[in-house]
Amino acid sequence: MDAETGLFYFIEVNPRIQVEHTVTELVTGIDIVKAQIRIIENHAIGTPSSGVPEQNSIKLNGHALQCRITTEDPENNFIPDYGRITAYRQASGFGIRLDGGTAYSGGIVTRYYDPLLEKVTAWAPTPQEAIHRMDRALREFRIRGVATNLTFLEAIISHPKFRTNNYTTRFIDTTPELFRQVKRQDRATKLLTYLADVTVNGHPETRGRQRPPGDTARPTVPYADADIKPGTKQMLDELGPKGFAHWVRGQEQVLLTDTTMRDGHQSLLATRVRTYDIARIAGTYARTLPNLFSLECWGGATFDVSMRFLTEDPWERLALIREGAPNLLLQMLLRGANGVGYKNYADNVVKYFVRQAAKGGIDVFRVFDCLNWVDNMRVSMDAVAEENKICEAAICYTGDILNSARPKYDLKYYTSLAAELEKAGAHMIALKDMAGLLKPAAASVLFKALREATDLPIHFHTHDTSGISAATVLAAVDAGVDVIDAAMDAFSGNTSQPCLGSIVEALRGSERDPGLDAEWIRRISLYWEAVRRQYVAFESDLKGPASEVYLHEMPGGQFTNLKEQARSLGLETKWHKVAQAYADANQMFGDIVKVTPSSKVVGDMALTMISQDLTVADVEDPIKDIAFPDSVVSMLKGDLGQPPGGWPPALQRKALKGDIPYTERPGSLLDPADLEAEYKALEAKLDRMISETEFTSYLMYPKVFCDFAEAYETYGPVSVLPSDAYFYGLAPGEEILPEIEKGKTLVVQLLATSDIDEQGMVKVFFELNGQPRLIKVPDRSSNASSANHRKAETGNPNQIGAPMPGVVSTVAVSVGQNLKAGDVLLSIEAMKMETAMHADKDAVVVEVLVKPGQQIDAKDLLIVLQ
Numbered sequence: 001m002d003a004e005t006g007l008f009y010f011i012e013v014n015p016r017i018q019v020e021h022t023v024t025e026l027v028t029g030i031d032i033v034k035a036q037i038r039i040i041e042n043h044a045i046g047t048p049s050s051g052v053p054e055q056n057s058i059k060l061n062g063h064a065l066q067c068r069i070t071t072e073d074p075e076n077n078f079i080p081d082y083g084r085i086t087a088y089r090q091a092s093g094f095g096i097r098l099d100g101g102t103a104y105s106g107g108i109v110t111r112y113y114d115p116l117l118e119k120v121t122a123w124a125p126t127p128q129e130a131i132h133r134m135d136r137a138l139r140e141f142r143i144r145g146v147a148t149n150l151t152f153l154e155a156i157i158s159h160p161k162f163r164t165n166n167y168t169t170r171f172i173d174t175t176p177e178l179f180r181q182v183k184r185q186d187r188a189t190k191l192l193t194y195l196a197d198v199t200v201n202g203h204p205e206t207r208g209r210q211r212p213p214g215d216t217a218r219p220t221v222p223y224a225d226a227d228i229k230p231g232t233k234q235m236l237d238e239l240g241p242k243g244f245a246h247w248v249r250g251q252e253q254v255l256l257t258d259t260t261m262r263d264g265h266q267s268l269l270a271t272r273v274r275t276y277d278i279a280r281i282a283g284t285y286a287r288t289l290p291n292l293f294s295l296e297c298w299g300g301a302t303f304d305v306s307m308r309f310l311t312e313d314p315w316e317r318l319a320l321i322r323e324g325a326p327n328l329l330l331q332m333l334l335r336g337a338n339g340v341g342y343k344n345y346a347d348n349v350v351k352y353f354v355r356q357a358a359k360g361g362i363d364v365f366r367v368f369d370c371l372n373w374v375d376n377m378r379v380s381m382d383a384v385a386e387e388n389k390i391c392e393a394a395i396c397y398t399g400d401i402l403n404s405a406r407p408k409y410d411l412k413y414y415t416s417l418a419a420e421l422e423k424a425g426a427h428m429i430a431l432k433d434m435a436g437l438l439k440p441a442a443a444s445v446l447f448k449a450l451r452e453a454t455d456l457p458i459h460f461h462t463h464d465t466s467g468i469s470a471a472t473v474l475a476a477v478d479a480g481v482d483v484i485d486a487a488m489d490a491f492s493g494n495t496s497q498p499c500l501g502s503i504v505e506a507l508r509g510s511e512r513d514p515g516l517d518a519e520w521i522r523r524i525s526l527y528w529e530a531v532r533r534q535y536v537a538f539e540s541d542l543k544g545p546a547s548e549v550y551l552h553e554m555p556g557g558q559f560t561n562l563k564e565q566a567r568s569l570g571l572e573t574k575w576h577k578v579a580q581a582y583a584d585a586n587q588m589f590g591d592i593v594k595v596t597p598s599s600k601v602v603g604d605m606a607l608t609m610i611s612q613d614l615t616v617a618d619v620e621d622p623i624k625d626i627a628f629p630d631s632v633v634s635m636l637k638g639d640l641g642q643p644p645g646g647w648p649p650a651l652q653r654k655a656l657k658g659d660i661p662y663t664e665r666p667g668s669l670l671d672p673a674d675l676e677a678e679y680k681a682l683e684a685k686l687d688r689m690i691s692e693t694e695f696t697s698y699l700m701y702p703k704v705f706c707d708f709a710e711a712y713e714t715y716g717p718v719s720v721l722p723s724d725a726y727f728y729g730l731a732p733g734e735e736i737l738p739e740i741e742k743g744k745t746l747v748v749q750l751l752a753t754s755d756i757d758e759q760g761m762v763k764v765f766f767e768l769n770g771q772p773r774l775i776k777v778p779d780r781s782s783n784a785s786s787a788n789h790r791k792a793e794t795g796n797p798n799q800i801g802a803p804m805p806g807v808v809s810t811v812a813v814s815v816g817q818n819l820k821a822g823d824v825l826l827s828i829e830a831m832k833m834e835t836a837m838h839a840d841k842d843a844v845v846v847e848v849l850v851k852p853g854q855q856i857d858a859k860d861l862l863i864v865l866q
Contacts, residue, residue, distance in 0.1 A: 003168045017032060017033060017036060019066075019068065019116075019119060020066060021033070022064075022066055022097055022099055022119060022121040023064045023065065023066050023121060026062075026064040026097060026121055026123040027060050027061055027062055027063065027064050027123070028058055028059070028060065028061070029061065030051065030052055030053075030058070031051055034051050035050055035051040035052045038050045038051055039052075062123055062124055062125045062126075062130070063123070063124060063125070063126060063127045063129075063130045064121055064122060064123040064124075064130060065121070065122055065130055065131070065134060065157075066119055066120065066121040066122075067119075067120045067134060067138065067153045067157070068116055068118075068119050068120075069116075069117045069118040069119075069120060069138075069141065069143070069148060069149065069150060069153070070115040070116050070117060070148065070149050071109050071115040071117060071146045071147060071148055071149075072115050072147075072148075072149050073147035073148075073149075074149055074151075074152040074179060075147070075179075076147070078149070080111070080115035081109070081115070081146045081147040081148075082109045082110055082111040082115075082146065083108070083109060083145055083146050084106065084107070084108055084109075084145050084146075085103060085104065085105060085106065085107045085108075085109065085143065085144070085145045085146060086105065086106075086144045086145035086189070086773065086774060086775075087105055087142055087143070087144035087145065087189070087768075087771065087773055088103055088104050088105045088107070088142070088143055088144075089140070089141065089142035089143075089771070090118070090140075090141065091120065091136070091137035091138070091140035091141055092140075093133075093136070093137070095122055095123045095124050095130070095133045096120065096121070096122055096123075096133060096137045097120070097121040097122075097123070098118055098119070098120060098121075099118070099119040099121070100116070100117060100118035100119060102117070103117040103118055103143070105771070105772070109146050117143065117148065118141075120134065120137050120138065120141075122134035122137060127165070128163065131157050131162075131163055134157055135154065135157055135158060138150055138153055138154050138157070139154065144186065144189050152178065152179070155177070155178045155179075155180075156171075156172075156178060159175065159177075159178065161175070180689070185716070186716075187716040187717055187740050188716075188740070188746055188768055188769075189716075189773075189775075190714065190715050190716030190717075191715070191716045191717070191718065191720075191721065191738065191740075191746070191748070192748070192764075192766050192768065192773055192775050193714070193715060193716075193775055193777070194714075194715035194716065194718050194721075195721070195725065195729055195730055195748070195750070195764075195766070196729075196762075196764035196766075196775040196776075196777045197715075197777045198725075198726070198727070198728065198729040199728075199729025199730055199750065199753065199764060200729070200753065200762045200764065200777050200779055201777070201778075201779065201780050201781070202728070202729075203726070203727045203728065205272065205309055205537070205538075205727070206537040206727045206728065209537035209538075210536050210537055210539075211536065211537065211728065212533050212534055212536050212724065213533075216533050216534065216724070217530065218530075218534075218722055218724065219277060219280075219527055219530035219531045219534070220527070220530070221280050221281055221283075221284060221527060222284055222520075222523040222524065222526070222527055224283075224284050224287040224288050224520070226287040226288065227287070228283075228286045228287055228290070228326065228327050229290045229327060230290070230327055231286075231290040231291065231292070231327035231328050231329075232244075232292070232293055232294065232327075232328060232329045233326065233327050233328055233329050233330075233363060234327060235247065236329060236363055236390065240388065241385070241388060241389060241390045241391070241427045242427060244390065244427075245390070245427040245428050245456060245457055248293075248428070248457040248482050248483065249455065249456065249457040249482060251482065252511055252512065253511075253512055253513055253514055253515060254477050254481065254482065254483065254484055254507065254512045254514055255292075255293035255482065255483040255484075255514065256292055256293055256483070256484055256485075256486055256500065256503075256504070256514050256516065257292070257293050257294045257295070257296050257331060257459070257483060257484070257485045257486070258285070258289075258292060258294075258295055258296065258486065258487065258488060258500060259296045259461075259485050259486065259487045259496075259497050260487050260488040260491045260528060261273075261278050261295055261296065261297035261298075261321070262296045262297050262298060262299065262300060262302055262331075262332075262333065263296060263300065263333070263461075263485075263487070263496065263497060263556075263557055264487035264488065264491035264492070264496045264497060265491060265535075266300060266301050266302060266557045266561075267463060267494075267495040267496040267497075267556040267557050267559065268491060268494065268495060268496045268532075268539070268540070269532070269535045269538040269539065270305075270538045270561050270563075270564050271300075271301045271302055271305040271561065272305070272309065272310065272535055272538045273531065273535060274310055274312065274719065274723050274726065275306070275310075275312050275316060275317040275320060275719045276719055276720065276721065276722065276723055276726070277531045277534070277723055278297065278317060278321065279317060279320035279321055279324060280324075281324075281524065281527055281528075282295070282320070282321045282323075282324025282325040283324040283325065284520075284524060284527075285324075285325050285328060285524065286324060286325040286326065286327050286328060288517055288520035288523075288524070289516055289517060289520060289521070289524075290327055290328070291514070291515055291516060292328055292516070293329065293483050294328060294329035294330065294331040294363070294364050295321065295325060295328050295329070295330055295331065296331040296332070296333070296366075296485065297317075297318070297321050297330055297331065297332070298314070298317070298318050298321075298330065298331075298332040298333075298357075298362060299332030299333035299334055299340055299357075299362075299366075300332075300333040300335075300340070300557065300596070301557065301561065301596070302314065302317075303340040303697075303700065303701075304340065304341070304700070304701050304704055307697065307701065307704050307705060307707075307708035308701075308704050308707075308708070310719075311708065311711050311712065311715060311718050311719075312718070312719045313693075313694075313697075313708075313712075313719070314697070315356075315360055315693035315694075315696075315697070316719065317719075318330070318357075318360045318361050318362070319360060319361065321361070322360070322361030329363040329364050329390070330361050330362050330363050330364070331362070331363065331364035331365075331366060331392075332357060332362045332364070332365060332366065333366050333368070334354070334357075334365050334366065334367045334368075334380055334384075335368065335369075335370065335596060335597065336367055336368060336369040336370075336376050336377040336379075336380050337350060337369070337376045337377070337379060337380065337641075337665075337666065337667045338370070338596075338597055338640075339353050339380075339700055340353070340700055341597075341700045341701060342596070342597040342600060342631070343597070343634070343639065344639060344640075344666040344667050344670065345667070345670070345673075345699070345700075346667065346670040346671065346672050346673045347379045347667050347668075347670070347672065348672045348673055348675065349673050349675075349699050350379050350380055350383060350667070351379065351383040351386075352675060352696065352699065353696055353699065353700065354380060354383035354384055354387060355383070355387060356692055356693055356696045358384075358387035358389050360693065362389065363389055363390060364389070364390045364392055364428075365380070365384040365389060365390065365391055365392065366392045366394050366430050366432070366459075366461075367380045367381055367384065367391060367392065367393050367394060368393075368394035368395075368396055368430075368432055368595065369396075369641060370396070370593060370594075370595050370596060370597055370598035370599070370640055370641075371592060371593050371598060371640060371641045371642065371643045372395060372396050372417060372593050372644075373641040373642055373643075374417070374420050374421060374424055375641070375665050376641045376665060376666070376667070377393060377421075377424070378424055379667060381393060381424055381425055381426060382425065385425055385427075390427050390428060391425065391426050391427050391428070392426070392427065392428040392429070392430050392459060393421040393424065393426035393428070393429060393430065394429075394430035394431070394432040394461075395414055395417045395418060395421070395429065395430070395431055395432065396432045396434060396593045396595050397409075397414070397431055397432065397433040397434075397437060397438055398435070398437060398553060398591075398592075398593050398594065399437070399591070400437065400439070400442060401414070401442050401445065401446055402439070402441060402442045402445070406591070408591055408644060408645070411445065411446065411449055413644075414431075414446060414449070414450065415449050415450060415452075415453040416453075418450050418453045418454045418456075419453050419454060421454075422454045422455070422456050426456060427456065428456055428457050428458075428459055428482075428483075429450065429454055429456050429457070429458050429459070430458075430459040430460070430461060431446070431447075431450070431458065431459070431460050431461065432461050432595070433460070433461060433462035433463065433469075433472075434461075434463065434555035434556060434557065434594075434595045434599075435463060435465065435549055435553045435554055435555050435556065435594065436462050436463035436464055436465045436466050436469050436472075436495075436549055436556060437466075437549070437550065437553060438462060438469075438472050439468065439472060440468065440471045440472045440474075440475040441475070443460075443472045443473075443475040443476045443479060444475045444476075444478065444479050446479075447460070447475075447476050447479035447480060447481050448479045448480065451479070451480045457482035457483065458480075458481050458482050458483070459481075459482065459483040459484075459485070460473065460476045460481045460483070460484050460485065461485040461497070462485070462497065462498070463495055463496065463497060463555070463556030463557075464492065464493050464494060464495070464496060464497060464498045464499075464545070464556075465494060465495050465545070465546055465549040465554075465556050465559065466545055466546070466547055466549050466550065467493075467544070467545025467546075467547075468545075469497070469498045470498040470499065470502060470503060470506075473486070473498055473503060474503070474506060474507075477507065477512050484503070485497050486498050486499065486500035486503050487499070487500060488500050488501070488521070488524055488525045488528050489501045489502070489521070489522070489525035489528075489529075490525045490526070490528040490529035490531075490532055491528050491532065494540075494542050494544070494545070494546075494556075495540070495542065495556035495557075495559040496556060500521060501518065501521045501522060501525060504516050504518060504521060505518060531723075534723045534724055534727075535723070537727070540559065540563050541563075542559070548576075548579060551579065551580070551583050552579040552580070552582040552583045552586075553583070553586065553594055554579070554582055554594070554599070554603075555594060555595050555596070555599050557596070558594075558596065558599045558600070558603060562578070562582075562603045562607075563575065565603065565607060566578050566607060566610075569607060569611055569806075571607065571610055571611065574610055577610055578606055578607065578610055581605075581606035581607075581609045581610050582602055582603060582606040584606075584609070584616050585602045585605040585606045585609065586602050587616075588605075588616055588619060588620065588648070588651060589601075589602065589605075589635075589636075589643075589647070589648065589651070590643060590645065590646075590647060590648050592643045593643065597631070597640060598635065598640055600631060601629075601631045601632055601634075601635045601640070604629040604631045604632060604835075605619075605628075605629060605632050608627075608628070608629055608632075608803070608835070611803060612627075612803050614626065619651070620650065620651060620654075622650065622653075622654055625838075625840045626654070626655075627803060627835055627836070627837050627838065628655045628835075629834070629835045630827070630834045630835060630836050631834070632655055633655050633656065633659075633836075636651065636652045636655045636656060636661065637656055637659060637661050637662070638661045638662040638663060638664070638666065639666050640666070641665070641666065642663055646663075647661070657822050657838070658822070673699070675695075675699075678695075678698075678699070679695050682694075682695060682698050685706070686706075686709055694709070717740060720738040720739055720740055721736065721738050722736055722738075729750075730748075730749075730750035731750065732750055732751065732752055732753070733749070733750070733751075734749065734750055735747065735748065735749040736748050736749075746768065746769060747767075747768070747769050747770070748766060748767075748768055749766065749767045750764070750765075750766055751765040751766060751767055751772075752764075752765045753765070756779045756782055760778050760779055760782045761776050761777065761778055761779070762776070762777055762778075762779050763775075763776050764776070764777060789849070789856065789857065789860040789861065790849065790860070790861040791859050791860060791861055792859055792860070792861045792862075797840075797841070797865075798843070798846075798864060798865045798866060799861055799863075799864055799865075800825060800837065800861070800862045800863040800864070800865065801859045801860060801861055801862060802828060802856045802857065802859060802860045802862055803828070803835070803837075806828045806829050806855075806856060807828070807829050807853065807854065807855055807856070808826060808827070808828060808829075808850045808851065808852055808853065808854045808856060808862075809826075809827045809828065809829040809834060809852060809853075810826060810827045810852055811825075811826045811848060811850065811851060811852055812824045812825060812826055812827075813825055813826070813845045813848065813863065814845065814848060815845055815846065815847065815848055816844065816845060817844070817845045818842075818843075818844055819839045819842060819843045819844065819845065819865070820839070820842055821838075821839055821840060821841050821842055822838050822839065823838065823839045824836050824837070824838055825837045825838060825839055825862075825863055826850070826862060826863070828856070837862075839865070841865075843865035843866060844865065844866045845863060845864075845865060846864040846865060846866045847863065847864035848862075848863055849861055849862060849863065849864070850862050850863075
C-alpha cells in the first residue's frame with residue numbers, strides 16, 4: 001500500500017519458495033519445504049499427507065520476523081565483503097530459529113557467491129516481544145574476520161518507527177541515523193591483536209630493557225572489609241571551597257596528601273604506571289584511609305603520557321579513581337595557562353578544560369605557573385572558582401632563601417607572592433618545591449612567614465632527591481603548615497616525595513598526629529611494592545640520595561623523563577655532563593624557576609649543548625650560529641611569560657634572529673578557539689561522534705590524541721590488560737581474565753605461536769572464552785632494514801647533518817629552492833623536543849635526502865646546499 005495515496009499495488013508473485021518462508025512456517029506451524037516435496041509426489045493440498053491443511057483450517061499463532069545476516073558492509077554501500085571467518089558464534093534460545101549452515105569459524109566467504117551467512121527468525125506471542133527476541137539474538141552473534149550487517153540490523157529493529165510500525169519502503173532512505181555507529185566494538189579481537197603483536201614484537205617502551213624476574217607475581221589488592229565512610233569530599237560538598245579552606249586552616253592535626261598515583265610514579269618511573277594498577281587500589285584507600293586530605297592522581301605529565309605511551313584515556317583513569325574513592329578529594333596539577341600541555345592555550349580552551357576536569361571528578365586544582373607569573377595563573381584560577389572547586393594556587397620554590405649570594409628569590413619574594421595569590425582568589429596556597437631544594441632551617445623560616453602573610457591554609461609539596469626532605473617536612477609541620485604531600489612507602493624517596501608511612505610514625509602521639517592507620521599504610525605499600533616490580537624497565541639508575549640536586553636544581557618529576565630523553569639520544573653515559581649543562585643553561589637563561597614547561601626548555605637546551613658539544617660561551621657567542629631548540633626560541637620570545645627581571649637581552653636577540661619578543665600575557669594574544677567548529681572538524685576527521693572529554697584531549701594534544709584514537713581503534717581497551725601482559729605479552733599456556741566492562745570478563749589463553757612464514761607473518765593461537773582464535777601479525781624484526789644513510793662531511797658548510805638522532809617532523813624546502821640566511825630547512829623531533837634547523841647563509845638547495853616521518857641518526861646527511 002502506498003502510504004500517501006492509500007492505494008494497493010501488486011508487486012510480485014513467485015512459484016518457488018522464498019527465503020521469507022521461515023516466518024510463515026513459525027506462525028502457521030506448516031513445514032513448507034516438506035509440503036513442496038509432498039506436492040511434487042502428487043499429494044494434494046488440503047490432504048493430511050501433503051502436510052498443508054485446507055485454507056480455512058490454517059490458523060495464525062503469534063508473530064514472527066526475519067533478519068538476514070550477510071557480509072554486506074553498510075559502511076561501504078553494502079558491497080559484499082569476503083575472506084576467512086575467524087570466529088563464529090550463533091544465537092539461540094526459545095523463539096529463535098536459525099537457517100544457514102555455510103558459516104562457521106574458519107569458513108571462507110568467497111566473492112563469487114551470495115553473501116548470506118544466516119537467516120534469523122524470531123517468534124513471539126506479540127510483535128514487541130518478537131522484536132525484543134530478535135534484538136537479543138542479533139546481539140548474541142559474534143562474527144569476526146569479515147564485515148557484516150549485524151549492527152545495521154540492530155539499528156533498524158530498535159528504531160522507534162520500526163517498533164511502532166510507522167515506516168514505509170522509504171524507511172532506510174529517509175533515516176540516516178541507521179548508518180551511525182554501525183561498527184561493532186569487537187574489543188576481544190582487538191585485544192587479541194594487541195596481545196599477539198606485543199608477544200611477537202615486544203612493546204616499544206620495554207624492548208631491550210630489563211624485565212621483571214620470571215617469578216614476579218601480579219599485584220594483589222588487599223581486601224578491606226569496611227564500608228566507605230564520609231571524608232574530605234563530602235566536607236567540601238557541604239562547606240564549599242571557602243568554608244572548607246577555613247576548616248583546614250583551623251585543624252590542629254596536619255593533613256596528608258598521597259602523591260603515589262601521580263607525582264610518585266612520574267618522578268620514579270617516567271610516569272609509566274598504568275590505569276590498571278592505579279584504579280584497582282582506589283577503593284582500599286577509600287575504606288582504610290578515609291581521613292586523608294586528598295589523592296593526587298591526575299594532571300601533570302600523566303595526561304599526555306597515558307595517551308602517548310600507554311594507549312590509555314586519561315579521563316577513564318580519572319573516572320575509575322572517582323568511582324573507587326567517592327569520599328576523598330581528588331587532586332590534579334594544572335600548569336596555569338599551559339593547561340596540561342607545554343604551550344599556551346586560548347583562554348576559552350583553558351576554561352573548557354577546567355570545566356571538564358571538574359565534571360570528571362577533580363576537586364582540588366593545584367594551579368601554578370612555571371615562572372611564578374601570577375598574571376598567567378588568573379584565567380585558570382578564575383575557572384576553578386567558577387566550578388566551585390578548590391583553587392590551590394602554587395608558589396614554585398627555587399634558590400635558597402638563606403643564601404645571601406642568591407638574592408633574586410628571597411623571603412620577601414615568596415611572602416609577596418602568597419599575598420598576591422590570596423588577593424587573586426586562591427582558596428589555598430601551595431609551596432611547590434619541585435626539586436627538593438628547601439632545607440629544614442629555611443623551611444622553618446619560610447612557613448612561619450607564610451602563615452603570617454596569608455590567612456589561607458598552606459600545603460607543602462617537595463621531593464626527596466637530596467635525601468633530607470623528610471626533615472624539611474617535619475620542620476614545616478613544626479612551623480604550622482596545614483597539609484603535606486608524601487608518597488606511599490614503596491613509591492617514596494629519591495626523586496619522589498618523602499615516605500608517607502615514616503612521616504606518620506614520626507608524628508604519632510604529637511599534637512599534629514594525622515591519625516592515619518599505620519597497618520593499612522603498610523598493606524597498601526606492599527601492593528605498590530608489587531606494582532613497582534612490574535615496571536623495572538623504567539627504573540632510573542639513581543640508587544640513593546643525590547646532593548647533586550643543589551647543583552642542577554632539576555625537578556624530581558623531570559629527572560627520570562630527562563634521563564629517558566638522554567638515553568634515546570645516546571647520552572646515558574654522559575648524564576653528569578647533562579646535569580652540569582642543565583645548571584649552565586639555567587644560569588644562561590637568568591636563573592629561572594624550573595618546572596614544566598620551563599624545566600623542559602632548560603632540559604632541551606642542556607641536551608642540545610651536550611649532543612652538539614657546545615659550551616655556554618659557544619651559545620652566547622653572537623657570531624657562532626646555533627640551532628636553538630624550538631622550545632628555547634618560544635620561551636625567549638615570551639610564550640611562557642616573564643621571569644623576574646626579564647630575559648637576558650643578548651641571548652634573546654641571538655635566539656630570536658630578528659623576531660620581536662613581547663611581554664604581554666601570552667593567552668591575551670590568542671584569539672578564542674572556535675570550539676564548536678573544531679568539535680565538528682574532529683568528528684569529521686575521525687568519522688564518528690566524539691565525547692566532550694575526547695575533544696578536550698584533542699584541544700590539549702591534537703596529534704597525540706589522534707594517534708591515540710587510531711591505536712585504540714586498532715587495539716581496543718588495552719588499559720584492562722594486566723601490566724605484565726601489556727608490556728611483555730603472554731607465554732604459551734598463560735591465561736588472563738581482562739574485564740572489558742562491568743560483568744563482562746574475557747578468558748584469554750595463549751596456546752602457541754608459529755614460526756615466521758615467507759611473508760614475515762607469525763600465527764598466534766589463542767583460546768578466547770573456550771573457543772580457538774587465530775591472529776596473524778608481522779614479525780617486524782624480520783623486516784628490519786640496515787640501510788646506511790650518507791653522513792655529512794665534517795667541515796663541509798654545504799652539507800647539513802643531523803645534530804641528534806630523532807624523526808624528521810617537517811621538511812620546509814625542496815630541490816632548486818633559493819634560500820636566505822635564517823630560512824627554516826626542516827624540523828627534527830626527539831622524544832618531546834622539536835628543533836628547527838635554519839640556513840646559515842644564502843644558498844640554493846641541491847639535494848633533500850629525507851622526508852617527514854623518517855628516522856635519522858646523528859650526523860646523517862639531510863640537505864645539500866650550494
